[in-house]
Amino acid sequence: MSTALSRLSINQETIKQWSLPELTEGCVKAGIGQVGLWRAPVQEYGVERAAQLVKDAGLTVTSLCRGGFLTAVDPAEQARALDDNRAAVDEAAALSTDTLVLVSGGLPAGEKDLYAARERIADALGELGPYAQGRGVRLAIEPLHPMFASDRCVVSTLSQALDLAERFPAEQVGVVVDAYHIWWDDQAPAQIARAGAGGRIHSFQLADWITPLPAGVLVGRGQLGDGCVDFRAMRRQVEATGFDGPIEVEIFNEDLWARDGAEVLAEVASRYLEHAC
Secondary structure, three states: OOHHHOOEEEEHHHHOOOOHHHHHHHHHHHOOOEEEEEHHHHHHHOHHHHHHHHHHHOOEEEEEEEEEOOOOOOHHHHHHHHHHHHHHHHHHHHOOOOEEEEEOEOOOOOOOOHHHHHHHHHHHHHHHHHHHHOOOOEEEEOOOOHHHOOOOEOOOOHHHHHHHHOOOOOOOEEEEEEHHHHOOOOOHHHHHHHHHHOOOEEEEEEOEEOOOOOOOHHHEEEOOOOOOOOHHHHHHHHHOOOOOOOEEEOOOEHHHHOOOHHHHHHHHHHHHHHHOO
16 A cells, blocks of 8 residues: 555545445555445445455445434434434444444424534433443544535534534544535634544545535535645644544545546545645
């Protein structure tokens, strides 16, 4: 493996057109030793089977995405969400990754109180944190850009994510520093320092911000270098805290998904070296 690529992790959704066996084989051929996985394709392939596949390939699973969606008001819905998150923790442990990414959830239908929704997340973390720690898994709260606050994630900034995480031990709950979601926030550098000082940077992810956004904004992430995010500056900020973990490229982009997977992987590695190193 190239030393320059030793920290690069390829998130499974970046090359969604590949099956899990294709992803593992492609990463091995490209000299990339780390992958981030998603629950749905892993479940489809079989969790234990997937764990054996990546182990046999010599790959490290840097994260599993996603748990979360913890904002329900209805007690039965919240109980189902907690059960699903416990299952996600078990899957992460089976895959030998110590990081489960949480997308917290949006506002339930008819609700408008963001603060109450975040308190329900805190209540859920109080139950899930010890469960995860007991299985060697850390929960990583991912703040999403404010355009997703209504339907996907009421946690929009690193500050909000840390306000939740810091109620619990760092071994249980931390944050995701995702360049795509926080590049715009002038408080991000200070909050990255805050997260690092507390040992709470559990994942560092890259994708570029491109405009105009597509009609389906969820798949509007850009290839590294195609947008306006200063990856080197953010990497310097993250590494100034002492973080030396994996750097995961997670891009949802239909144009990339329509291309040859090996071509996309080679381009991601090249852009990573050009724009993030």
